[in-house]
Amino acid sequence: MAALLRSARLLKCSPTSLLQVIGNSKHAPAAGRLYSGAVGTTRAGLCVRQTVPGRLNTNSLSSYRSALPCLSCRQYGVVPEQRHLVKDEPSVAVRSKQTQQFDWALAKLDSSVRRTGRVTKTLLLRIFHDICRTGYPSGNQALLLLRSCGSLLPEVPLTERIELSQRIWDKLQELGATYDVSHYNALLKTYLQNEFRFSPTDFLAKMEAANVQPNRVTYQRLIAAYCQVGDIEGASTVLGFMKSKDLPITEAVFNSLVTGHARAGDMDSAENILSVMKSAGVEPGPDTYLSLLNVYAEKGDIAKIKQTLETVENADICLMDRDLMQVVFSLTKAGHQQYVTEIVECMRHERGYVPDAMNLCLSLITHGHEKTAFSMLKSYTGLLGDSQTSDSPDLGNFFLRHCVNMDKSVENIVGFCRDLKDSGLHSSPLEFTLYCALDGNKTGMAVDLMRSMKEAGLPIRPHYFWPLFIHYQKEKNIPGTLQTLKAMQELGVGSDSETFTVYIVPSFPSVDSTRTSLKEAGIDVDPNVLIATELRTEASRGNLAGLFSLMSSPELSRVDLSVFRASLITGFKEFQNVELMAKITELLYKDPRFNNADPETSENVAYFLYNLIDSMNKTAVHSKEEQLREYFGLLKNMNIRISLNIFRGIRNILESYQAPELVKDLLALVENKEGLESDVTLSKGLEEKLDFLEKTLAELKAEGKPVSSILKKVISVLCAEEKLERALELKTQYESDMTPATYAMLISLCCRHDNAEEALKLKIELARKDSEVVLDAQKYVALVRVLSKHGKLEEAVDMLKEMKEKDVQLRDNVIGLLNLTMNTAAMKGDANTIRRLQETVFTLGLAKPSSSLCSPLITCYLESGDYAGAFDASVEVHKKYNQMPKTHELICGLVKKGDAELLQKVMEYLSRVRGEMMMLYELYFAFLQTGRYKEARKIIETPGLRARPTRLQWFAEKCIAAQQMETLENMVDMTVKLFECDRDDMYHYLLRLCKETNDWRKAEATWMKMQEENLAPRERTLRLLADILKNNDKEVPFEVPEVWFEEGKGQPEMFLEQEVKSNPVFRPRKGVAASPSNEATVDDYKRKVLSLCKKGKTQEAYDILKEADSRNVVLGPAQFDIVIKALLAQGNIEDAMSVKNIATNRVPEFGLSDNANNLLIISQVKKCQMKDAVDTLKGMLKADQVPSRLALTRLVQSLASEGNTQGIQDVEAMVKTLGSIDISSMLFVNNTALSHIKNEELDSAVELLESFYLQNTENQKSSISFVFRKVLEANNDAVLDKLSAMAERLCNHFASYRAATDLFLTYLDTGRTEEARFLLQRCAAVSEQKDAMFIYMLRAAQQPGQAAKIKALSELIPDFTEKENIYLHLVKSYGIDKDFGSAKALYERMQAEGVKADELTLKRLAQLYKEAGETVPFDEPPESFRFYADKLKNRRKSMELADN
């Protein structure tokens, strides 16, 4: 994000950091020399230009990896126009929303630029569209878009880019965006980057007309524009003008002049610029030389290029690969491709090379030099070798795709493909290219490619043509369809019935007309295919008679049911003619053409029946019950049989639909009914269940019947109850009936009880019984843990080996357990055990060596104070597993101990394996940590050292977690001058810690420091600060979101001066007090209105607006809208409406924006003007606006509280017309019910809710908790009784559990635990609604004060999820509540029960321990909370993916 933040959120960018930039860019080469001298590292760190946090020079959108085809576009100056950029953001009320949208767009673009150095046109257009759709675009949104229209679009031809930028410019202006000088400068930049010829004078005139004053950057870019076309005279005029205005002439200007002279044909003067620069005191920089190189490239003067490169080298100036790529581009464009290789050879392949080279390739292709692009591609594919070890390499996809998009000749493309394939770079280039062509609907190219593929011996399949057909189908383009079919035939691809039914026939009016058209076009089709198509078409139309005659026709050959099953189901669902249905089913069953298996064993028809019933919902089954019975009856008479298994499946559906009669009819089709009676399910209370089970077990055993399944149930209950002894007794008693699963449960129980002997005994017994049995990973590792803990190391290792043999996968959570095992050993100083376990795990490949898995060994030595041992262990672990955990702890220990000799060794080792920079950081942090600030400062001030945000963040998070204020403060102080250090981040860390410790004094001091440093913090930082102050009842010395308006005060003098100088138009503003002066312009009014709105001075804004109106000054729609919104945000409907009247008088087409209308609805609802609110909604829908969720919710809820059922229904009907909108259907159901209740129409409410759940099983997922909650809140017992009875009825008679579950959870949530318990007794099935319980817990654990509820829930229904899960969430809850006592008790309980905690939970626990000032009894996971939360999230995601 930072890359763009620096550029786009201008006002949040610190002036100091800019000042610092100047300093740095001047001194960078010097620093570089020092640096390389001092620590002898690579040159990568020295190229300051690339990341200097200036505004125009180096933000990501304008030059981050930018600018291949652009010349002279790096400027160095500090630009003074920053303050006026955000000035037209809308009012307070919608500000946050717009910030969000802006952030979203920003994040999208930023991540694209970061990853690839480019933006795709699609992405840009999408963001553009979104910004337009949401109403009035803000100034920085406009800027963001404009900046993306230049060289960040290497895939888009120049002319198209220009059109795009022009379109964005015009459209946003039309929507009310106000442009200032930065926008004009951005536009100029796109002109330059896109080599657009324009008239600088016209441009200036345009600015003047808009009353925008050009500044230095504008002039610089105009000079560049003149120079681009070799117009030295024009450039000189501007230059003279700049001089007369006393504007500094920067390096950028000289660089442009180099280009200018050269393009004017005067190479001597171009070369001479360098000495002119020197005499003017400006040192030629890398960009100067780059300009020179580029002009030589244009001339094809390779000798001069080489000579210049040498000069550059000698001058200790660093040209990056990206620069050389510009030279390659210039050479190629000027037709001197032959020299490209020589330049490519000079490249050093530094970081970021690949994306840059990709962009060069794309630009070259766009400009028609695909062959050069290809040689470029080949030149760097070798670099990717390492990362591309997979079996199917696919290098060059981007290249091929762009060739397709640019419609390059198939001949060339096929040549590239062949080359890629032959050189092993791409496993299937032709297939991929074809994919692109199909995706882009390029029929001609696709067919040509397929021809080449065929020649290459690759298969061509019918579905390759589907994307093309789909495209023609959408357009009903018959000639296109026919032409593609012809191509298909020509390529020898037979079209199958799928192709015909889905992709071809729908383009025609009918199957017959398809047949005719094909014949006319001379296309032969396999008649069978057409028949299958006909089958499907007839079936899905429900023409069963036609279908039957087709199916029974002797001409028909074999057709698989799967070809038309789906269509058949569609046709059957209507039940128009049951007799025909049965006949068709009979054919399916008996006719070998449809069923070549033996009808007795085939499940063809059975499955079909299953699918048929499954596709019907409950209502359909009930309404067709008669027909279904008749149908089943007919099938029985035809001797059609189905298997028991599938019967069960269908029965389950039917039972869930409450259609028991149908089940009976269906049962008649089952031949072998054995095994049906065992399907009885049990659902009883736990204790009861246990008694019952044990009794049954004994009875069955006495009768000599098989008991293993019931034994398993008993033991599972005992395990859940943690009754180890009883479980073991039972095991001995029924040893012969133990199944592997039962053993597994017992083993796990033993491990939990830390009983190594018994666990091992069971494991051996199990293996003896069945050596193939595989336990799950968790159980194996639990065994390993308990065994190694009790000194049975060899047995533990055996377990690991067995895991490997049986291919048991280790997931993250289990790895955590493994880690815990080793940490336990570390605490005991048992290095031997750790080594052995690590070795086994890693050599077997059970887990990849990770930092956390490797750390216990080091911890082991550190714990005993054996630093030499710890270092040796570190080296050992690094050599063996390439991990370096616990370095920080080791170095801290050494520093504390003062063991300089060993420290030196460690540092040498670190710098060898991790690099100088990392070594320095490690040392820095160790000094900080141990309070040796002087030494720390020396390290961090090492010349050439640059900020490593992730390292700094790591340390800051550590300080925050451990609440080390002094340490953190020192770090923040020392990094003031650190190159590239994000100061706002630093202060944000500091404030976060202040917030944790609630230290408002420190926070206030931090605020002062930030001012001293002249830092303009980001909003989040200010909000945090304000929060801390407010919490302590201190006055907040700034307006929270509006602070940046006050910024002028805090800015350095120089900045202000420049600002006034270059922007005289803004001068009068300084003097403006309450109202604009007499000669105030429209713009002044606009600005004033906006600024007042933003400051929350709505009334003043309103007054100014009225004043403007009285003076006949017409403001824009944006201003009206903002004032209206601001007034509405204060609930002032009347004034808002009078503004609206003014607006409509002035701007006839004016209407309230979406957001304004939403606010209006909310205000009206608040004032109980319900009729007006509904009318407003109507108006919105008429104007095609989308009401917000909040507005709708408020409206409907208020209607309900008035008992206005009709109103709710009206709103529902209106909203439905909107189609899909982010709103729950339950809003209406629940509130209608409440409305009934309000009107004392209890029966209607009950009826509504009851039928809601009964009508559609889908509705089970919708909650009516809201209703229960409202009723409970109102203490309305009569209503509660009725609703509760309804819930029970639904649950016990209709197997619809949702209502009872909701009621249960509502009881629980409102602290009515007893009621919840009673309900549970009455509706036992509620305890099976585990998903709902789980989700309840998830949500509860996110808010403070909910731990008791989670606990109550887990006591009422102990088995709703795994114990682990409950504990994890409880820990989270305690964490939020800062309830250390409970957390500690819980942790001890977890320990006792052997329940493992994931890293995030451990982290939470550790924090609680530390806050309470106790030592953490386990090894705190080293990374940040964020890290582990993300890790968990990723794991869940991957599991979900597997689900779907």
Next chain:
Amino acid sequence: MAATAGKKVFEVFVSKVPWTVATREIREYFGQFGQVKRCLLPFDKETGFHRGFCWIGFHTEEGLQNVLQKDPHIIEGAKLQVQKNRKPFSERKPNKETEDI
């Protein structure tokens, strides 16, 4: 509640299916491990390409085990990702909780 179509469904979920293969090729490939009962490879009706994943149901547990034991699965040079299907597709009924008002 939810329909269980006979508990014994032996299914795998396959992802990273290359666009060049369709149902026929997938069936053929997985046929080597056991008789394939069904194969669902959804095609996108908007684009005409399939979505890159599919479900394969075997007649027997053996077929399922055979598939799961082999790794990697490579079809026409592309590596498929095969995993046991946690929720059989015949049962894939919406069962997710949603937040309601």
